Amino acid sequence: MPTWGRAFRGAAAIVLFGILWVIVGVLLALVGLGMIGLSLFSNPLAGSTFSGVSQASGVLGLVFGVILVVAGIALTLLGFLASFLKVVSEMTAEEVARQSMRVPQVLLQPEAPPVVYHQIAPPPPPSY
Numbered sequence: 219m220p221t222w223g224r225a226f227r228g229a230a231a232i233v234l235f236g237i238l239w240v241i242v243g244v245l246l247a248l249v250g251l252g253m254i255g256l257s258l259f260s261n262p263l264a265g266s267t268f269s270g271v272s273q274a275s276g277v278l279g280l281v282f283g284v285i286l287v288v289a290g291i292a293l294t295l296l297g298f299l300a301s302f303l304k305v306v307s308e309m310t311a312e313e314v315a316r317q318s319m320r321v322p323q324v325l326l327q328p329e330a331p332p333v334v335y336h337q338i339a340p341p342p343p344p345s346y
Contacts, residue, residue, distance in 0.1 A: 220313055228309045232302050239297025243290045250286025253279045 220228075257279030 220309060224309065228305050232305045235301030235305070236298040239301060240294050243292075243294025243297060245290070246293060247287045247290030250283045250288075250290060253283030253286060255283075257283060 257276040
């Protein structure tokens with residue numbers, strides 16, 4: 219069993235790594251929201267003599283913005299879950315290694331086969 223100190227250190231590591239992934243995911247989602255906002259509020263006829271080019275760039279901005287928002291949310295959730303799994307597996311591996319060091323070496327060696335003695339009877343005398 220891990221001690222309470224190790225358990226709280228593991229929980230703190232999970233929270234800190236999770237906060238890091240939340241920050242990265244939220245930044246990615248905010249960039250996507252910015253792209254969506256710019257594509258929705260931009261004037262499709264401004265800055266270009268061809269109206270189709272601006273409308274196409276607005277639609278591409280909208281599509282890429284939605285993709286970035288979804289990727290940001292997915293990165294946040296998966297990153298938090300990955301940090302949880304990583305810290306828990308490391309703590310488990312450390313605890314298993316610590317417990318295996320306490321086992322006497324005699325128990326880790328293979329057991330010698332038991333020695334069995336058989337009584338051998340002499341052959342019967344030949345008949346004449």
